[in-house]
Amino acid sequence: MSYDAIIIGAGMSGLAAGIRLAYYGKKVCVLEKHFVSGGLNSYYRRGGYDLDVGLHAMTNYVQPQNKALSPFLKILRQLRFKHEDFALRPQKKSKIQFKSASLEFTNDFGYFKTFVCETFPSQAGNFEKLLERIAAYNELDLDARPLSARAVLAETITDPLLSEMLLCPLSYYGSACEGDMEFGQFVIMFKSIFMEGFSRPYDGVRKIISLLENKFRECGGELRLKTEVKSVNVKNGRAVSLTLASGEELSSPKILSTIGLLETLRLASDYSEEACAVKPGMLSFTEAIFILNRDVVSESGYDKTIIFYNDSDKFDYKRPSVITDYSSGVLCCPNNFVYEKPLGEVMLRVTNMANSDIWHSLSKDEYKAQKDDVLKNTKNIIKRFIPAFDDGCVKFHDIFTPKTVKRFTGHINGAVYGTPDKSKNGTTHIQNLFIAGTDQGFLGIIGAILSGISIANLHFLMKD
DSSP: OBOSEEEEOOBHHHHHHHHHHHHTTOOEEEEOSSSSSBTTSOEEEETTEEEESSOSOBOSOOOTTOOSOOHHHHHHHHHTOOHHHHOEEEBSEEEEEOSSOEEEEOSOHHHHHHHHHHHSGGGHHHHHHHHHHHHHOOTTOTTOOOOBHHHHHHHHOOOHHHHHHHHHHHHHTTOOSTTOOBHHHHHHHHIIIIIIOOEEETTTHHHHHHHHHHHHHHTTOEEESSOOEEEEEEETTEEEEEEETTSOEEBOSOEEEOSOHHHHHTTBTTOOTTTOOOOOOOOEEEEEEEEESSOHHHHTTOOEEEEEEESSSSOOOSOOSSSEEEEEEEEEOTTOBOOSSOOSSEEEEEEEEEOHHHHHHOOHHHHHHHHHHHHHHHHHHHHHHOTTOOGGGEEEEEEEOHHHHHHHHOOGGGOTTOOSSOOTTOBOSSTTEEEOSTTTSOOHHHHHHHHHHHHIIIIIISOO
16 A cells, blocks of 8 residues: 555654644554554543553743744644644743752743742853853754753853752653764753743643544544554665554655654664664653542642752762662652642642663562552652642552653663654654654753654655
8 A cells, every 4th residue: 555655653743743744644554562542642541540651741931912032832733733733731830950059940941040030149140141042052963963951051050059950851752863963952952841830731732632533534544543663664774564463564765753763763674783873762661650539739828830959969860770769850740730620530640760770670579579669769759849749649640661662652671752863853764764853952841742743844845
């Protein structure tokens, strides 16, 4: 069977690219090996509860009345959505908590800027210099040379603590690099989180997936779930067809993969481990999700949407040597967005860095024991910030690990942010095989959607 374009992976970027191409009359097929779309930002049902995977919050929030150019408004125009279709609700307030200092931020950048200058008065002028560097940098330049965020911070910020605090949330929500970020990605995340801010649909990630799926089908696109690609068949430097797990063969003049750069190259019939220069991603996480039987969040007056905590003044963002590292992490409260009515359930989520190799080496009994250990440690983390929380208020919990991530996304090492070797322009060594999503380099849900649009525009809609 032949299509104008085939897209591997029905995550945010794959569906967005499919919509964009279908608008222009392309015969498009999106292939997804699982029974539900979403990829790294999907959902599942367990214990009678719908649980989000990946989505703590959407970044790049803009008010409906704001008409200034922004990534979110570009998505609305390119995919022909209205702002109200997403039904986004802004965060209340978030926090970066280190040993010696804390910074708070809302969706008002002026609030964060004032907080930084009051907490680090000696850095007020230097922070302005950093903002000037950010404003002057074109983070969407697909041909920009890599630049170290730590190097830029060292040139502008003289207090190491402020640099570490700025890196913490940006790394947790997007960096595939241990100990650093590529500066273009730093700029993307800085603008996304601090200058624009967090929001969430009342119904969580299911709302976004449903919007994209429905729009894709309305435009005439074909979405095939439970359809795994087994190989990309390459001849004379071009992908001539795809072979599915069922044995069916599909062809298209151009193929877009959103399942990861290295993961895609390993499907290619010409793949050689010796010749492949792409490094596997190493950064993965555990997450514990708690549903409560009473609202200790409101009872405690706890108003933080997300807390990024670090127990020292040095942020050590790397694959831990231990199975799970609790010395830093993220505490998310999905209830603390500005909704018209409360969510049906009170929920808390705790995310920590984890060692994928150790998690994958465990026996069945060891795996269960380690998940129990995650449960115990993450409960203690919550108690630090919400003292009223105790075992008695938990009516349901679930835990996912690097092993879960690898199983459901196929990402090597369960690496949530893929390889550090991004393909910004979406190209591979195979002439007609392109990359979008995590390993193209735009970050977060908005970034993933924008990645799909950008690569579709660049390689599928522009004339050769």
